[in-house]
Amino acid sequence: MEIYLDNAATTALDPEVIEAILPFLTTHYANPSSSHRAGRRAKEAVDQARRTVAHLLGAAPEEIYFTAGATEGINLALSGAIQAYDLSHVITSRIEHKAVLQTLKRHEKEGDIETSFVKLDERGNVDLYHLENLLRANPRTLIALMHGNNEIGNLTDIHAIGVLARRYNAVFFTDTTQTMGKAHFDLREADIDFLVGSAHKFHGPKGVGFVYINQKHRLKPLIYGGGQERGQRGGTENVVGIVGLAKALEVAYRNLEASRSKVSKLKQYLVSKLAISGIEGICYNGESKSAENSVANVLSASFPCLSTGSLVARLDQVGIQVSGGSACQGGGASHVIQALACEADKENVRFSFSKFNTFEELDLVVDAITRIYESDPVVSTRAGWKRIASWA
Ligand code: PLP
Numbered sequence: 001m002e003i004y005l006d007n008a009a010t011t012a013l014d015p016e017v018i019e020a021i022l023p024f025l026t027t028h029y030a031n032p033s034s035s036h037r038a039g040r041r042a043k044e045a046v047d048q049a050r051r052t053v054a055h056l057l058g059a060a061p062e063e064i065y066f067t068a069g070a071t072e073g074i075n076l077a078l079s080g081a082i083q084a085y086d087l088s089h090v091i092t093s094r095i096e097h098k099a100v101l102q103t104l105k106r107h108e109k110e111g112d113i114e115t116s117f118v119k120l121d122e123r124g125n126v127d128l129y130h131l132e133n134l135l136r137a138n139p140r141t142l143i144a145l146m147h148g149n150n151e152i153g154n155l156t157d158i159h160a161i162g163v164l165a166r167r168y169n170a171v172f173f174t175d176t177t178q179t180m181g182k183a184h185f186d187l188r189e190a191d192i193d194f195l196v197g198s199a200h201k202f203h204g205p206k207g208v209g210f211v212y213i214n215q216k217h218r219l220k221p222l223i224y225g226g227g228q229e230r231g232q233r234g235g236t237e238n239v240v241g242i243v244g245l246a247k248a249l250e251v252a253y254r255n256l257e258a259s260r261s262k263v264s265k266l267k268q269y270l271v272s273k274l275a276i277s278g279i280e281g282i283c284y285n286g287e288s289k290s291a292e293n294s295v296a297n298v299l300s301a302s303f304p305c306l307s308t309g310s311l312v313a314r315l316d317q318v319g320i321q322v323s324g325g326s327a328c329q330g331g332g333a334s335h336v337i338q339a340l341a342c343e344a345d346k347e348n349v350r351f352s353f354s355k356f357n358t359f360e361e362l363d364l365v366v367d368a369i370t371r372i373y374e375s376d377p378v379v380s381t382r383a384g385w386k387r388i389a390s391w392a
Contacts, residue, residue: 001319003361008150008178008298008352009323013244014203020247021205024240032237033226042239049246053197053210056253058186065211065229066242070177071099072222073196073211076233077173078103080219081142081194082112087171091116091134092144094339095124095152097175100144101335118145124154124286124340125293131161135168142171147195148178151336151350152286153298155179162191171217177201177209178295181252182260193217197249199241203354204248208241259355263297266353266362270299273366279373280304285337285348297354300337302347306372311349314372320365323350 004012024045030038032046046066054061067073078100081087090104090113107113116134119127126145135141143165147158158174165172173194176185181202185195194217198209213219213232225234252259271289274282281304287293288300303311308324315322324334337348351365 007354052246069209070198077194083220146175148295153288153294199245
């Protein structure tokens with residue numbers, strides 16, 4: 001049995017993506033900078049991909065820059081903006097992805113910036129009043145606040161933050177890695193200066209992403225080279241990845257409503273099955289249980305008397321793949337859960353779904369979890385495990 005519930009870490013390639021990239025893996029291998037016919041064909045594929053991504057997000061093609069993933073895009077947007085505009089203050093939150101936090105930490109260490117952390121409520125939601133106070137007190141600010149949290153699913157009101165950014169003349173970067181292809185964006189209307197996407201989070205290939213840079217900005221590049229990506233990112237373009245990214249995003253937006261409806265039903269189904277499983281005291285972290293305030297496909301749960309590591313490992317033994325927080329944590333305690341004031345036991349098992357999951361798989365997952373409790377007398381006694389009547 002193999003059940004994959006780790007789609008916030010990465011997703012399976014969509015069959016339409018495989019079909020789209022196949023020619024570029026085989027016959028269409030030319031370098032898009034070559035002037036011959038084959039090179040021109042590769043360049044046209046990259047240009048077409050850029051037009052597709054721009055069109056889907058309500059941006060101009062010149063505002064889309066391909067990168068090697070969200071981490072690179074985040075580094076480019078944050079470092080590029082800090083350096084290009086001499087920004088000396090950044091507002092972020094303690095539950096951002098490490099790609100954001102570590103990039104900012106480096107700039108702080110080097111004396112480029114001071115960082116303020118916006119207050120979060122006990123579920124991890126941004127306190128907009130505090131954000132406004134911070135903005136009022138600090139000119140030349142860069143805001144770095146994510147749209148959808150990768151561990152607890154919380155959705156942030158990036159529209160409201162954009163309005164504040166404009167009011168206080170701040171620059172606004174939002175990490176949309178977990179919501180790209182899952183939420184609609186109209187960047188013509190939004191007060192967003194930069195955002196990022198990573199293809200492997202929406203059924204595209206790994207190692208390719210993009211950064212949107214509003215056309216009023218020009219950033220200090222991270223990677224210097226042959227002038228590709230209009231001088232913002234040197235290096236021969238990853239044509240296979242870029243073609244796959246655009247196709248994956250096109251498929252994601254074509255099926256957005258159906259996929260969203262399916263994954264939220266999967267989430268609610270798992271919650272309701274766990275509620276009648278007989279395991280008492282399961283808690284859900286942040287907003288992850290909420291249908292409106294969280295990314296539809298992420299559910300973060302704490303199980304009584306079972307550590308994250310233990311439950312993840314035991315599920316893995318029976319072929320069920322979930323994760324403890326985010327895949328990038330490498331087994332350490334989650335900085336996101338630690339930032340949530342109310343979570344007593346600081347444990348989190350992340351179930352993250354995709355359109356390829358089924359309700360039957362979730363039945364098997366709940367069976368596997370209940371078996372873990374049944375088979376471990378210490379855990380089951382401490383957890384106040386009760387066999388419900390229908391199982392007796
Ligand atoms: N930001 C968020 C919210 C993420 O979930 C991830 C990946 O887990 C990243 C950034 C980094 O993405 P990538 O590994 O594709 O660079």
